[in-house]
Amino acid sequence: MKVLNLKAYDYRNLARLDYTPGEGVNIICGENGLGKTNLIESIWLFTGCRSFRSVRDKDVVMFSQPQARLEMEFHSGNRTKNAVITVDEKRHAELNGISLASGRKMMGEFTCVAFTPLHLSIVKDGPEERRKFLDIALSQLKPKYAKSLLEYNKILAQRNATLRAARDNPSFLAMLDIWDEELAQKGAVIIDSRMRCLESLKEYACSAYDEISSGKETLTLRYKEYAREKAQGRQEIYESLIAALREKRDGDVDRCITSVGAHREEFSIELSGKSARNFGSQGQQRSAALSLKLAEADLIAKATGEEPVILLDDVFSELDPQRQKYVVSRLQNRQVFITCCDEENLVHMEGLNVKVERLEQLEK
Numbered sequence: 001m002k003v004l005n006l007k008a009y010d011y012r013n014l015a016r017l018d019y020t021p022g023e024g025v026n027i028i029c030g031e032n033g034l035g036k037t038n039l040i041e042s043i044w045l046f047t048g049c050r051s052f053r054s055v056r057d058k059d060v061v062m063f064s065q066p067q068a069r070l071e072m073e074f075h076s077g078n079r080t081k082n083a084v085i086t087v088d089e090k091r092h093a094e095l096n097g098i099s100l101a102s103g104r105k106m107m108g109e110f111t112c113v114a115f116t117p118l119h120l121s122i123v124k125d126g127p128e129e130r131r132k133f134l135d136i137a138l139s140q141l142k143p144k145y146a147k148s149l150l151e152y153n154k155i156l157a158q159r160n161a162t163l164r165a166a167r168d169n170p171s172f173l174a175m176l177d178i179w180d181e182e183l184a185q186k187g188a189v190i191i192d193s194r195m196r197c198l199e200s201l202k203e204y205a206c207s208a209y210d211e212i213s214s215g216k217e218t219l220t221l222r223y224k225e226y227a228r229e230k231a232q233g234r235q236e237i238y239e240s241l242i243a244a245l246r247e248k249r250d251g252d253v254d255r256c257i258t259s260v261g262a263h264r265e266e267f268s269i270e271l272s273g274k275s276a277r278n279f280g281s282q283g284q285q286r287s288a289a290l291s292l293k294l295a296e297a298d299l300i301a302k303a304t305g306e307e308p309v310i311l312l313d314d315v316f317s318e319l320d321p322q323r324q325k326y327v328v329s330r331l332q333n334r335q336v337f338i339t340c341c342d343e344e345n346l347v348h349m350e351g352l353n354v355k356v357e358r359l360e361q362l363e364k
């Protein structure tokens, strides 16, 4: 996967941008607030996923303008493709001149992995961030997964609504059997996919961490079930979910929330046996999050047969020169976009093949 050209019009603070990147490592420099993260975000939107920055699609439209427009020419599966994304109240997408039903339909067409300071939350924040990490990786690997997740969330909302109704009127309790069944069925599909994904990521992430840290610490990832028996495979997971949902039902009715299921589970990240969230240094946490992202890229490459584009926003902060150089040298044979404020960082890149540009030069 390679971006050949990107044009942006009225995208956040980028009024007009025309960018022809190199095939390898591209470093984009510029002061704070110039629009580097916006550029990274604009490439990310071609994955069909939501922005990692805002919840509302329309936030990317330049203030007081009606529409943002992005045009990308990219190389995928030995073919050159053209995609257009326009955003007004919603996202719209076009691929090779054909309108898609929604912006989400780009999923699987253009694959990339983004690592920004916001992604440090995978290590630093609560379980939701780690679930989101697996969900985004899986959505790009299997666009059907994103659909299953939407369905799961709908069933969960319906079960919670039934719990609220049942608290005041016990006749609703009978309906819970139906929701438990559906939630356990769909939940087992999601959990099974997440467990397999984590299992495949493990190997890549641990070796990436080992290299980034020059073997100073070891990374361990472990899937964490919540309030149910450990289980392997879809059928066993389904059975453990059904049993746990029944066991927790009275408490769920009292509190009107579903306490068991895919929406509560996560995985732990440990460095040399200690929780990275609670005990890791800033640089170690960044290295762990980055290793997970590089592993995600390896996994996508293995599954699709094509290296995804890699977006690294402000990745050099808090990494010592040795770790920085490792990152760039490990990514030599892929197309990578790295943003940074400080060109001084680049002295460490001597001997590596990188194209360095200032963001101002790309604005037309």
Ligand SMILES: Nc1ncnc2c1ncn2[C@@H]1O[C@H](COP(=O)(O)OP(=O)(O)OP(=O)(O)O)[C@@H](O)[C@H]1O
Binding pocket: 011, 012, 013, 014, 030, 031, 032, 033, 034, 035, 036, 037, 038, 039, 059, 060, 061, 062, 063, 314, 341
């Ligand atoms: N919808 C929008 N319309 C216009 N400007 C916007 C919009 N959304 C964000 N901005 C502006 O875009 C500017 C650049 O943001 P961005 O985060 O890309 O900068 P950056 O170059 O990554 O800076 P830093 O080095 O601090 O990370 C900000 O000043 C922000 O106010």
Ligand SMILES: [Mg+2]
Binding pocket: 036, 037, 038, 313, 314
């Ligand atoms: Mg930024």
